[in-house]
Amino acid sequence: MRVVFMGSPEFAVPTLQALVDAAHEVFCVYTQPPRPGGRRGKELTKTPVHQLAERLGIEVRHPTSLKSAEEQEKFTALDADVAVVAAYGLILPQPILDAPKRGCLNVHASLLPHWRGAAPIHRSIMAGDEVTGVTIMQMEAGLDTGPMLATVRTPVEDKTTGELTEELAELGAQLMVGTLIDLDALHAVEQDDEAATYAKKIDKAEARIDWSRPAAEVVRHIHGLSPFPGAWFEMEGLRVKVTRAELAEGSGEAGTVLDGDLAIACGEGAIRPTRLQRAGKPAMDRAEFLRGNAIGKGAGLK
Incomplete structure (x- = not known):
């Protein structure tokens, strides 16, 4: 197929690469504009999708909006068979959705209608879901409301958002390739709006x-916000991020360190951080962190 690809972050990269590997004619890529980043935030940084598209020799467009008639006409003139969308970051107006012959297909990182919206992976982990996955959806004007063409599932277990994002990106890439192969035979299933979250x-x-929250919720909170923005506590006025944690034995006043190995009391039960990061420092395992940051039994964390 003649494919326009629309995506921006690392999550979208495997899908773009998989489409090219599957010999589709990906002849144009839409992505977010380069933004300040890099050293001291002064250099304009291209999105991961932009960088891959350039390496592959694909035309890249990065409008700040698709609402103007001019941008919509440019898109329509591409005469694409299908647009594949993965975490693009811009709302697609109806003329954009209608332009490709087979419409716009979205790689969404949840089992729709569960977790429509901007942060499905974070929210799935933080809510304690046992299973999540990827849905390929025929896009329409509503927020992730379109008919579903295919899904794939995977256990959440104790994965962080970073780990689960990488896994779902690969699963979504392969699911999209399979969906395009079987597109004529697939039966779209309408979403149950009453079951949506x-x-x-x-x-x-x-x-x-x-x-003050139960220990299991605190662990899910930590994993759901890892690596970004990173769950944190204060120690002697300094902010410390926790990027991974586990349940621990013990109980006590919430926020109190229970032993010399950094078990911390919660509202119910306790947790033990396994990977931490002080501001301006690299992340490190707990034992290494404690060698440079003495936190004794009885210390109170905020």
Whole structure:
């Protein structure tokens, strides 16, 4: 097929590569514009999809909006068979959705209608879901409301958002390739709107660890926000991120260190961070962290 690809972050990269490997004619890529990043935030940084498309010799477009008649006409003129969308980052107006012959197909990182919206992987982990997955959806004007063409499932277990994102990106890439092969034979299934849940965008204000919550919730909170924005607590006025943790034995006043190996009491039970990071320092395993940061039994964490 003649494919226009629309995506921006690392999550979208495997799908673009898989489409090219499957010998589809991916002749144009839409992605978010380069933005300040790099050293001291001064250099404009291209999205991961932009960088891959350039290596593959594919035309790249990065409009700030698709709402203008001019941009919509440019898109329609591409005369694509299908647009494949994966975490693009812009709303697609109806003329864009209608332009490709087979419409726009989206790689969404949840089992729809569960976790529609911006942060499905974070929210799935934080909510304690046992299973998540990827849905290939025929896009329409609503937020992730379109008919479903294919799904794949995977256990959440104790994975972080970073780990699960990598896994779902690969699963979604292969599922999209298979969907395009079988597109004529697939029967689209309408979503049950009454069963829908919404994965709102992660707010950095959510990142502070609330030790009054049950230990299992605290672990899920930590894993759901790892690696970004990173759940954190304060120690002697310094912010410490926890990027991985496990349940621990013991109980006590919430936020109190229970032993010399950094078991921390929660509202119910306790957790033990296994990987931590102080501001301006690299992340490190707990034993290495404790060698440089003495946190004794009885210390109170905020």
